[in-house]
Amino acid sequence: MLSFPRSTEKLYYSDTFLYQTDSLVSKVGNNYVELAATVAYPEGGGQEADMGTLTLSDGRAIRFIHARKMYGQRANIAGFPDIQTGGVVEHVIHPDDVQHLASLRTGDAVQIGIDRIRRAQLSLSHTASHLLYLGVGQIRSDALAWTLGCHIRPDGARFDFGVSRRFTSEEVQAIEQIANDFVTRGSTVLTYAHPDHIDARYWACEGNVIPCGGTHIGDTAPIGRIAVRRKSMGTGKERLSCQFDEARFNVASFHAGSCGIASGGEPS
Structure with missing residues (x-):
């Protein structure tokens, strides 16, 4: 099986107290942004996704209202029948903020922060x-x-x-x-x-x-x-x-x- 060419570093596993971090844009979609690394937990295992903001270098804040894991690979691990490893995390942007994606490019630096409460x-x-x-x-x-x-x-x-x-x-x-x-x-x-x-x-x-x-x-x-x-x-x-x-x-x-x-x- 061919692996997906990109993957998102899931900082919510490596540092569970981290609620914001600097990252780079990996892809800009019609209504979502994929990052090289994220602190946002995507919806999974029944748990709703984190929400938060992406702050651009010019200070603009783009709200995301959902995070979803995409393009993972089935791992076939005993005890984890549905687990998929790897993949990317897409941050779905608030409809009112989608307009800001037009100025965002792959490789741009952003700061991502989640709603801590x-x-x-x-x-x-x-x-x-x-x-x-x-x-x-x-x-x-x-x-x-x-x-x-x-x-x-x-x-x-x-x-x-x-x-x-x-x-x-x-x-x-x-x-x-x-x-x-x-x-x-x-x-x-x-x-x-x-x-x-x-x-x-x-x-x-x-x-x-x-x-x-x-x-x-x-x-x-x-x-x-x-x-x-x-x-x-x-x-x-x-x-x-x-x-x-x-x-x-x-x-x-x-x-x-x-x-x-x-x-x-x-x-x-």
Whole structure:
């Protein structure tokens, strides 16, 4: 298989606390900009993409409202059936700012910065979603094999399961309790890369390891109380969602690491 001739350096993996960086334009599309390196996490694994700005050398700021990973290659890594490595990240420009792309050229220097509050919220939400998932694994392990998808947004998360037997109210309460027990313990969270592929990553907490390339906070305490809700999506399809209205963090401590994005080497 031929590899794509370009790739974007994904700085959100090599430095998880980095929220802005200088970069170079690799390509200008009709409504997007591709960069040589980026701090913007693209939509993937159910997590919504980062948003932010590209600041040009003349001081103009171009807003991007989405980031998407394109032209990756299937890696065929055990435990990562859908993972694609390499590829480029395209930053989709706000419709009102597309006009500025006419003056942008390949090789131009730009500074990219992301919305730090949005990243912090998404990272907290993604960590909370894994606690929900661990609860499902303990109470309804049959559902895990039939996970249809998930959606990680700044203010909540949800999983859809293709199961014939509905979640009972008692099961939902038990799943919620398990998730909140992790929060109460303030458990440490680590993320780390597969030894052979930086794009294939793991999330680990209290000995539980889940393949996941999303962004996360460094411990479970800031999530606050998790509320789990069930919704029937029709015959054979159940949705469990979680919200965390008592979440507590601030951007300064988030990037200082006290409740920041998880990072670190592989657990021993």
